[in-house]
Amino acid sequence: MPEPSDRRSRKRLATRKAISDTATRLFMERGFDHVTVDEIAEAADVGRMTVFNHFPRKEDMFFDRDEEGRELLREAVRQRPAGIAPLEALCLLAHRLVAEKSPVVEFSARSERLVPTVAGSETLKARARAIRDELADRVAAALAEAVVRDPADPDARLAASLLLATWTVAFLEAHSTFRQTRSRAKANDAFLTLVDKGAAGLKAAMTGTPYV
Amino acid sequence: MPEPSDRRSRKRLATRKAISDTATRLFMERGFDHVTVDEIAEAADVGRMTVFNHFPRKEDMFFDRDEEGRELLREAVRQRPAGIAPLEALCLLAHRLVAEKSPVVEFSARSERLVPTVAGSETLKARARAIRDELADRVAAALAEAVVRDPADPDARLAASLLLATWTVAFLEAHSTFRQTRSRAKANDAFLTLVDKGAAGLKAAMTGTPYV
DNA sequence: CATGATTCCTGTACTCAGTACATATTCGTA
DNA sequence: TACGAATATGTACTGAGTACAGGAATCATG
Numbered sequence: 001m002p003e004p005s006d007r008r009s010r011k012r013l014a015t016r017k018a019i020s021d022t023a024t025r026l027f028m029e030r031g032f033d034h035v036t037v038d039e040i041a042e043a044a045d046v047g048r049m050t051v052f053n054h055f056p057r058k059e060d061m062f063f064d065r066d067e068e069g070r071e072l073l074r075e076a077v078r079q080r081p082a083g084i085a086p087l088e089a090l091c092l093l094a095h096r097l098v099a100e101k102s103p104v105v106e107f108s109a110r111s112e113r114l115v116p117t118v119a120g121s122e123t124l125k126a127r128a129r130a131i132r133d134e135l136a137d138r139v140a141a142a143l144a145e146a147v148v149r150d151p152a153d154p155d156a157r158l159a160a161s162l163l164l165a166t167w168t169v170a171f172l173e174a175h176s177t178f179r180q181t182r183s184r185a186k187a188n189d190a191f192l193t194l195v196d197k198g199a200a201g202l203k204a205a206m207t208g209t210p211y212v
Numbered sequence: 213m214p215e216p217s218d219r220r221s222r223k224r225l226a227t228r229k230a231i232s233d234t235a236t237r238l239f240m241e242r243g244f245d246h247v248t249v250d251e252i253a254e255a256a257d258v259g260r261m262t263v264f265n266h267f268p269r270k271e272d273m274f275f276d277r278d279e280e281g282r283e284l285l286r287e288a289v290r291q292r293p294a295g296i297a298p299l300e301a302l303c304l305l306a307h308r309l310v311a312e313k314s315p316v317v318e319f320s321a322r323s324e325r326l327v328p329t330v331a332g333s334e335t336l337k338a339r340a341r342a343i344r345d346e347l348a349d350r351v352a353a354a355l356a357e358a359v360v361r362d363p364a365d366p367d368a369r370l371a372a373s374l375l376l377a378t379w380t381v382a383f384l385e386a387h388s389t390f391r392q393t394r395s396r397a398k399a400n401d402a403f404l405t406l407v408d409k410g411a412a413g414l415k416a417a418m419t420g421t422p423y424v
Numbered sequence: 425c426a427t428g429a430t431t432c433c434t435g436t437a438c439t440c441a442g443t444a445c446a447t448a449t450t451c452g453t454a
Numbered sequence: 455t456a457c458g459a460a461t462a463t464g465t466a467c468t469g470a471g472t473a474c475a476g477g478a479a480t481c482a483t484g
Contacts, residue, residue: 165377205413
């Protein structure tokens, strides 16, 4: 994501970031439902229509920063080393993200405030679920493509759904652990323990298919 | 669900059903987003406020009939025969529902119109996901309770999430099969094949836990 | 550096979902 | 029948999101 040389593009990105940052801060402070779009526009010093220009839905302002991480799973399948099965590559990715302290599975003071904000709003939870399912679709397509089948292969869909379900539970459980123990190490352990259990199940479910 | 002897309750239920039926029909005909609450009220011959009296959200009118089926998973865990592990009971339930032609996993002309209606609306999809996650929470609690642990046991959450993910994929895949082959038998096969794969994975993920 | 085209920002006016609150109507019961 | 409770409904409002048009900043070109 290199800074574009255009001044126009840079300004646009700055405006977008200002809106997203302001909105996220307000959402965390007061809760999603107690912040109006007018207030966001006012606080970010832009017109109300500018907000909707950048973010078609109110909830998009909150999830704006996650865009980068959403290609990770896909890329892990595509650019896996020779001799590594697609599902194996995805299992390894989880460990790599933790080892590399990736922001995707970060258990920090900031994410500790993000999670309750989502939990406190039906709209944000709904958006989080939509993102998860959309991600599952993309992973399913990547898996199916990697093994050269039809892109709607049921086994690929099942594998992707199980994988995302596992990661979601693991992520939330790790956060819960972090909140209780204040230990990032224990949170990472909780995350990887559950991911490994899910991975074991995933492999068992996919025996007999070319995905494992 | 016996008819209440009260005339008052009967009238209330009749009003509710009239609204739900009218709304569902209109949603299927025109799509969720192209039907307004005013039109539903008009078509059902009730006041606009009566609609919101019965259904706090527009999308609730569509999912009103599914209430019965949502306790099935819970009950299967609670009332399982002695000597049957909780997860085993859930796997058996899927086969029993298919064998008994339960409306929960029905692949018929009616459900064939219901599924695309949901697929055509972000709002309805969001509600379907919310119902699924809520169900997963309840199943997780039932599992944890059945084995006498804390109600937030991570293994129970993982098991419930994997189970619901499996059922969702299986259900949609079976519908897709039905649409293409027009065969209820083939749809049932597709459903059970995927459920069994998921069940195998679920058991593998839960080895070493008291759930299997 | 001037000018025209492009892209971005913003205002106005609207539709529709959902809420708060008051009122009317219907029904069960004494 | 008369009273109290549950139900249906009307009015007035808030706030998200859309359609459309005007204006301002930026870029490309001569």
